[in-house]
Amino acid sequence: MSILTTGSTAVDKRSPPRRTILSLTLMLAVVAGTAMTHLGIWRDKTAPVDVAASPSRLQSVSYSPSGRDFSPEDDHHVSVADIRRDMAAINGVADGIRTYTVSDGQDRAPGIAARMGLKVSLGIWLNADPEHNRQEIDQAVSIARATPNVVRVVVGNESLLRADQTDESLAAYIAEVRSRVPRRIPVGTSDTWSELLTAPKTVAVSDFVGIHTLPYWEKLDSSGALPYAMDKIKRIRQAYPGKPIWIGEIGWPSDGDNFGDAHASRPEQARIIREFAQDAKRMGVEYNVIEAFDQPWKTAIEGSPGPFWGVLDADRQPKWQLHGAVDPKPEAYVVGVVSVLAGLLLSLPALFRRRATVLQTLLWSIAAHGSAGMTAWAVLAAIGVYPTPGTVIMWCSGLALGGILLVLALADLDEMTRTLLGRRPTRLLPAEGAASLLRSAGIAVREPMVSVHIAARNEDPAMLNATLDSLAAQEYRAFEVVVAINNTDDVSLITPVEEYCRTLNERLGRTVFKFANFNPITGFKAGALNRALAITADEAEIIAVLDADYAVSPLWLSRLAPAFSDPAVGLVQAPQEHRDGDQSLLKRMMAAEYRAFFDSGMVERNEDNALIAHGTMIMVRRSALEGVGGWSEWCIVEDTELGLTLLEQGWKQHYTTERLGAGITPDSFKDFRQQRHRWAYGSVQIMKAHIKTLLPGAKGLNASQKLHFWSGWARWWSDALGLVAAAGAISWTFLATVLPLHLPPPEVTAIAIAALMLRALASMALTKFASRHGWGETLGTSLLGMSLNYTVGAAVLKGLFTKHEPFKVTSKGKRKKATKYPAMPEAILSGLLVVACVIAVVLNHAGTVSLTLWTILLAVMAVPNMVAALLAASDLMPIREKVAEIVAAVPEPVTVPLTVPQPTGTLAADAAGG
Helix, strand or coil: CCCCCCCCCCCCHCCCCCCCCHHHHHHHHHHHHHHHHHHHHHHHHHHEECCCCHHHHHEEEEECCCCCCHHHHCCCCHHHHHHHHHHHHCCCCCCCCCCCCCCCCHHHHHHHHHCCCEEEEECCCCCCHHHHHHHHHHHHHHHHHHHCCEEEEEEEECCCCCCCCCHHHHHHHHHHHHHHCCCCCCCEEEEEEEHCCCHHHHHHHHCCEEEEHHHHCCCCCCCHHHHHHHHHHHHHHHHHHCCCCCEEEEEECCCCCCECCEEHHHHHHHHHHHHHHHHHHHHHHHEEECCEEHHHHHHHHCCCCCCHHEEECCCCCCCCCCCCCECCCHHHHHHHHHHHHHHHHHHCCHCCCCCCCHHHHHEEEEEHHHHHHHHHHHHHHHHHCCHHHHHHHHHHHHHHHHHHHHHHHHHHHHHHHHHHHHCCCCCCCCCHHHHHHHHHHHCCCCCCEEEEEEEEEEHHHHHHHHHHHHHHCCCCCCCCEEEECCCCCCCHHHHHHHHHHHHHHHHCCCCCEEEEECCCCHHHHHHHHHHHHHCCCCCCEEEECCCCCEEEECHHHHHHHHHHCCCCEEEEECCCCCCCCHHHHHHHHHHHHHHHHHHHHHHHHHHHEEECCCCCCCEEEHHHHHHHCCCCCCCCCHHHHHHHHHCCCCEEEEEEECCEEEECCCCCCHHHHHHHHHHHHHHHHHHHHHHHCCCCCCCCCCCHHHHHHHHHHHHHHHHHHHHHHHHHHHHHHHHHHCCCCCCCCCHHHHHHHHHHHHHHHHHHHHHHHCCCCCCHHHHHHHHHHHCCCCHHHHHHHHHCCCCCEEEEEEEECCCCCCCCCHHHHHHHHHHHHHHHHHHHHHHHCCCCCCHHHHHHHHHHHHHHHHCCCCCCCHHHCCCCCHHHHHHHHCCCCCEEHHHHHHHHCCCHHHHCCC
């Protein structure tokens, strides 16, 4: 009989909430409005920028051969054909060129330029090698004499700045060249304005003062670039009155990282060069713009802005025109449209979710468009970047890491919004228990016999006996308890439990508690549970599992066992809870850290029949358990492996948020880490064993179930990725002190930081919801969860490369002061990350955004490890708790309140296929 077809009033009240036309209309409006807002922001940020100045031509541009693979450091010989193509491209924007050398085939450039009508400022490259300088001078003098369009000879370029020449030696070279070339050709040098102010001998023998004024490298905002240039011209005029001034280099990069307050962009490059050209013409100042073509090879010496000083790109194409508005990036329109469409596509699932609300849709849509926008902006920044091995490594690794983190952040946000803002769940068992729901649907309620199994190894008898007391008080009558002590050699831990089982049986007047001592056995906890299964009463239909520390409510069995009246149900679970949070702040935060998963993640998984089976407070149909061969002894998380196997075989699972039992938190931070290590390592064991059934198209699990398992594991695998990324970041930072290594571009690093922050905020929101603590303790609890990043990451990496690991029991109720510091790896890793942060700060003398964000990312990576290192110190502190205080209380049933009404969902509807 189906609860969906009874037609009763009670059934109508339980029907899943339906969306009204108004709510659906509002959700559509939200999705459309967010997309339009995204489009508007994109258009505003990438719209062409008006530049008023419109010079007809540039006087001169610096010439180095074009080409993405050209580098003077490789002694690349330039062909005549390439020079001709270069000069033809330059002729479209400028009246002349400035060369820097006559070596490597560039001695042909002046002649080719002259034949195309271009004026030539002929450069002679000087270094500290007199023989090289002699060859350059002799070759240049011959060219100057033979080429009619040479309008000046520039002896040396920044040779004073590089200290290759002194004022005296450079003056001598200039005087020599002056004596060997025709008088019609002015001779001088070109250097920074500051160097020439202190080189009177050089200026005295020169026909002009050639100064470089590059406000970008002075860390100036673009608005101060032209005033800066004019001020330097004025200072040179005051220092050398009557001496002609030639601006040997003026320019601004079109892309790359900032340098202080100077930010590179195409519009700013165009504005500065066009306005300077117009002002220089009005002032009668001759100038040369650096440079004609982008020079990819300069990345190694000038960083990310180095390649982008050209007015033409490395493929000889103009980056902007000499009049009209300037496009920040020509590709922006296409990328922007794709970004908006991607954001819209990511937003649409909100319309089809079973429990979505308008507010949930709004937040999800904002996150979807924000993620698409950030990714698109990073892609746009990558377009036009001249690839080198370093840039390729950093772009690819950065985008991969940022993309993975962004996907995980969206998954965390989705879970958070579903829990806090979504409509009520539809499959949770109600607080009054499964029986009432089944009766209301007209389904016959049975009370099958339950065999409760407790596997205990080296457990404190007082704690275990408290668990037995709680079982003895069960209102449910058809049950037995099998206590399976295993691999325990200390008689003092065995005899009290055995005697207490006998006492309880005498008190109850019947044999309910069976005691067994299996020593030795293999298979860890799974082995003990399998041995317990072998001595279970034949009439027991349900196997329930408790940890030794779990005291349960008298209503535990009566509330949940009737759920198995539906023959399709294979597993039923109640959440874990802990009763010793008042013993210390650490234990209080541990207890809270678990709750978010049980009140959010498990609720969402339950909606799709995709529960993670956890090994206590669990009930399993015996026939289903025996049908899969019992508990898997090869896996150290046999409970989760069983749950997945049952799902693969088509069994239904059910969950309640009612707290029907409570255990004890791990004794120490070390035990807390060890427990999480086991879970993470076991998840990899399960993944490797079940990989075929989890692939798309495989039978057994539906798409939603597969997605839940993949996404759940991905959150832990991201910690492994983070561990690898941290090691890489440390190494890269240290190597950057001696090698010209590239850092990830700011657009990519920003994605990673934003994703990490979004995940942290989602975690805090869920923790606050589940724990009902104040924000201070909520922050502490979230940090406690983050402190396990290294533990989880290391466990996943170990699981990928090994098959088995011993099962280590989590110590509870018998804490001892640690004799060894338990978090040395985290302490070392956090220390290295802090040192890397300091190095990054010291290196960032220019205040670049990329290095600033890199420093922030290093700090964010350091925080979880620093927290782990600090928490581990608590294990070395004196013990204050008393086990008797911890194990005394047996909890009453408590339903954790949700922010929305309790679920209407139906076990009976599942039974009917609803």
